Amino acid sequence: METAALRTRLVEVVVPVHNEQRALRASTTRLHAYLAGTFPYGFRITIADNASTDDTWRIATELAGELPHVRALHLDEKGRGRALRHVWSRSEADVVSYMDVDLSTDLDAFLPLVAPLLSGHSDLAIGTRLARASRVERGPKRELISRSYNLLLRSVMGAGFSDAQCGFKAVRTEIAHALLPGVEDEQWFFDTELLLLAERHGLRIHEVPVDWVDDPDSRVDILRTAMDDLRGLARVARETLSGAARIPMPARVERAELPKGMARQLPRFAIVGTGSTLAYLVLFSSLREILSPLAANAVALLVTAVANTAVNRRFTFGVTGSAGAMRHQLEALIAFLVGLTLTSGSLFLLPDRVSYGVELIAVVIANAAATLVRFLLLRVWVFNPERKTTR
Known part of the structure; x- marks a missing residue:
């Protein structure tokens, strides 16, 4: 065969x-x-x-x-x-x-x-x-x-x-x-x-x-x-x-071009991500006064993830109207769980009684890795206009 x-x-x-x-x-x-x-x-x-x-x-x-x-x-x-x-x-x-x-x-x-x-x-x-x-x-x-x-x-x-x-x-x-x-x-x-x-x-x-x-x-x-x-x-x-030697090339042959739509989506996602990260750090710092590091991280991450999905839905991926909004939020929770796993894992692996500054550095690094996963999930699955959905 x-x-x-x-x-x-x-x-x-x-x-x-x-x-x-x-x-x-x-x-x-x-x-x-x-x-x-x-x-x-x-x-x-x-x-x-x-x-x-x-x-x-x-x-x-x-x-x-x-x-x-x-x-x-x-x-x-x-x-x-x-x-x-x-x-x-x-x-x-x-x-x-x-x-x-x-x-x-x-x-x-x-x-x-x-x-x-x-x-x-x-x-x-x-x-x-x-x-x-x-x-x-x-x-x-x-x-x-x-x-x-x-x-x-x-x-x-x-x-x-x-x-x-x-x-x-x-x-x-x-x-x-x-x-x-x-x-x-x-x-x-x-x-x-x-x-x-x-x-x-x-x-x-x-x-x-x-x-x-x-x-x-x-x-x-x-x-x-x-x-x-x-x-x-x-x-x-x-x-x-x-400059006469340059010839037009098909998109599938030209290596210098980003995939369709990504040139617009990347900077917008970065803007939203920067705002979400700042909001996360403010929430985490405030909640850290009354909660454990793991609990403060989970609450701050959940709140900013919901807001991040809503803003990216409209601003980055151009989805308008309320149709499918709840489904998008539920599907984006997978990205939230990835981020929660990475950030919680980084905090869990820290030695006891580390400084507050070390905790912040750990969650920022873990968040950076989770952001990449989040962008890929949102682009190729959650907000992909060509995906097929079933009832």
Whole structure:
């Protein structure tokens, strides 16, 4: 039953290719066998051919006909970023991802890459070759260029991620759909721009150390790619300074926003809470002259709790009229009991014959904890306009 539930989640793996007739068949067959044999979620492999001039497209269509869960897509224009944008923006999968056709990254890192996205823990995930736990085999030239580029990103752009160029990434599909309109590059800088945009919007980027073996027959023009990346960085820096890089994000994606209504409710609740605390302290101090600490605390807390609920009902949560007022008071008594338990417990745990000042400090601290519980109860239950009530 659990396996069937996992299979309902879909991960799309895009393999962008340009003139890769040499490696395409072997790599796709290996990737398909690995996912079919070990991957616990549903998957689809999309071979995105961007303007190949050799036999790449023919091989891609053959593979799509031979292997289940494999499809082929052809674009008339070249560009890895263009291919990823085309597939990701149209995908209905839960998570979209991509990897280089040479499969330089060990496939055992793929499940750790996508699992935090499927669980909702993270928004984007990248493989990193620069972590201490990573094992990397590549020449000194590529190593120097990669480390220099990522150092530039961290020092100039303030990037928090460690490896922008590793061809092993995944994104929650709703996040990809929100970010893609703000990404301009269609080539190799696409990855970096996507990550910088994600960080600027406060999204969570998960990093997975990977084992990497460099492909000596790689078609990447290192010098040209490096120059394009530098031009892309300059453009993004200008847009960031001008404010043009900010894009509208759905409320469920934007991390900086409070839940609906809370921006108004919090300050109002704080005002009411401050008044209630002062009233509680006055009552507790007066009653302490004639009652025990526990009895004075209970009476003062009950009186201020009833008043607090009535004021918050109208002022903080905007509930008008008398309908439901008694029910609200009775339900809010749960918050009163939480506060009574915390404050009474703090007084009970004090040593005998402590000073009056120590008693006040104890009940104020306990009241602070009870206030947080009270706000949550009032917001999500007592005065929640969307709750369903039964007679």
